[in-house]
Amino acid sequence: MSKVLMRQMAKNQSGTITAVKVGGELGRRIREMGIVPGTIITIQGRAPLNDPVALRVMGGTLTLRNNEADHIEIEVED
Amino acid sequence: MSAEFKIALAGNPNAGKTTLFNAITGARQHVGNYPGVTVEKKEGIYECDGKRLKIVDLPGTYSLAAYSVEEIVARNFLLQERPRVVINIVDAANLERNLYLSTQLFEIGVPVIIALNMMDVAKERGIAIDCRKLSDLLSLPVVPIVARKGEGVDELMRQTAQLAAQEREWRPANISYGEDMDEILLTMEEKIKAASFLTDLYHPRWTALKLLEADSQLREAGIRANKKLYEELAGKVKKISRHTMRTLETTPEAIIADYRYGYIKSILMQGVISHQYDINRLYTSDKIDKILTQRFIGPLIMIGVLFGLYQFTFGLSALPMAWVTDFFDLMARGVNHLMADGPLKSLLISGIIAGVGGVLSFVPLIMLMFMGLAFLEDSGYLARVAFMLDRIFRIFGLHGNSVMAYIVSGGIAGGCAVPGVMATRTLRSPRERMATLLTAPFMNCGAKLPILALLIGTFFAKYQAGFMLFLTLLAWVTALLTAKFLRLTILKGESTPFIMEMPPYRFPTFKGLMIHTWEKTWHYIQKAGTVILGISILMWVIMSYPALPAHQRQALNQERQEIINSTSAGSTHRQEMLSGIDRKEAELKLKNSVAGYLGRGLEHVSWLAGFNWRTNIALIGGVAAKEVIVSTLATAYSMGDKVGSDKGSLAQTLTRSPGWTPVVSLSLIVFVMFYSPCFITVVCISKEAG
Structure with a gap:
């Protein structure tokens, strides 16, 4: 098990969110979509220019930009 | 008289809220705005067991x-209007x-009732939900529905009506947020209760919770209500924040x-x-996404x-638009025939019929555009477009969804900024939306094309196609760079x-789709219609007054008389000579009008760009509608205003005129592209911008 930032995850890789390190509007927006510690996510794909990223959370698909994904720490299996 | 209860409909975007609202109220809905903001407010009536339920559709959040504005609107409605029940x-x-x-x-x-929508989709996905258990655990009614098919909606409304009939006190749920938070919440709640701090508006526990969440609206309200207590509470929040940050x-x-x-x-x-x-x-x-993205x-x-949407909108709307235009032409001709010459007739034809006709001729275009856009949005594809672009x-400070507004406005030459500006509604972020709104009119809309085509055809005939492509690219570059500039200056953030x-x-x-399309179109007719009518009358006034002085009119009439005397009745020669005089009169009239004075006054500045007074008048007219530029230019050059037949000769006149060079025409092209959106667009922009 090791901790990485969401940006570094590969397509189809899964992991468990351990921390969301941002406050303010961005932090709230991230959390209200269900990206909170303990949630399992899977990277579903990336846009043609590699940014934004699409991920599966709780059975739905969300998109966010790489610089927003940088605030999210994930624990992944090695 | 039956009792009327206020019911709010709340839910996430994409949860099927609009579908449910349509299923409940059908066509009996009223669309307006929440006071002071551009967020749409939809209301409808549902009658059940002798009770009238007034359903208000809250924005999806x-x-x-x-x-966001949507969240504030939804929240304020709940707290201030205090609906009897919320259908969630x-x-x-x-x-x-x-x-x-x-x-x-x-x-x-x-009091909340949960409408559990899309039970069919959930079932398909192998998700089983025990509604009774959920209802027991939350202590509120849960009704499974499929809004698209109308399943369960009657039952939902029956239970809503039942719930609404009970007078119930609002009781915040006692959710635990962990030991630290629960403890501070309790102390804050007691202080709030003791001082009756904002208790006329909110429940003490809710106020405490929002203060703990550093809610901006509560801060303002709190400072206004009791600054001393607010600061005491804020101090507690600060202390616990430091503690949680540290630990x-x-x-x-x-x-x-x-x-x-x-x-x-x-x-x-x-x-x-x-x-x-x-x-x-x-x-x-x-x-599907594996392929589409x-x-x-x-x-x-x-x-x-995107190209298909464009073709659909502009291809299909061309014919009905022509019908509307023909209808108003027919009306103008009818008036022409029935009324005696005079200012009233001129006002009717050039002011009112032309103005209203101009507005209504856009209706087919707007309807189809909204239908296409609603299809893309409701199907979910628009979210993918935003994702890919x-x-x-973002490089230019915009959002993936800005592309729609640009393309519809004329990003593919020939669009129209009016539906383009209205298409920015799909943008949820205010700053990006504003930047898109203000720059979309730079695109080459269909009304700019005639003047561009005329000038290109006259002065750059050899490179027509390439030149048009160049102008399209120029429009994109300018719009994107301006957007970037706006985002770096006034729309910073x-x-x-x-x-x-x-x-x-x-x-x-x-x-x-139908409800959506009709709503938007009706909105356009109402808002644009009234303002445009006023403006087109104003334009008519400044282009017709003051009237020609009596001695000039006499001179013209004398010329007419001479022609009649010197030619034989009914001959084409006489006809031509007479219409020549008519054109001359039109030119003199225009030159003598307020617009003419303005045009000549502006010559002092506009010679820098190479424009003479005739061009200036045409450009002033173009502020009302870009279509007018070519016809006004023709009038100013005594060509008559029947553009179709005289286009070729207008081109010849321009080539022969000493002031016109390719450089001047290029400067005019650029000016027309970027100087000012037409009035209809301006009205739409100010309406959308709020």
């Missing part, structure tokens, strides 16, 4: 924080995430959000929900779809977070 529509296939909003409704304490590296706000999800999980895990398959298994929708094929398909548009839901692909319902 994920939360009730005070960040929840997507059964996305239960966990959708209940986040519900939790915040429980915190406010308003947990996080803020109270984040902790509260985490516990809300914890609360949801704890309920769902008590046997409410069971999954037959792996929760993150890929569904049909995801398989694929690195290489995705953008190609997208270009095809966001990286490029962080880009709005892009966190967005990619809804599963769905086939839009016909009823939904």
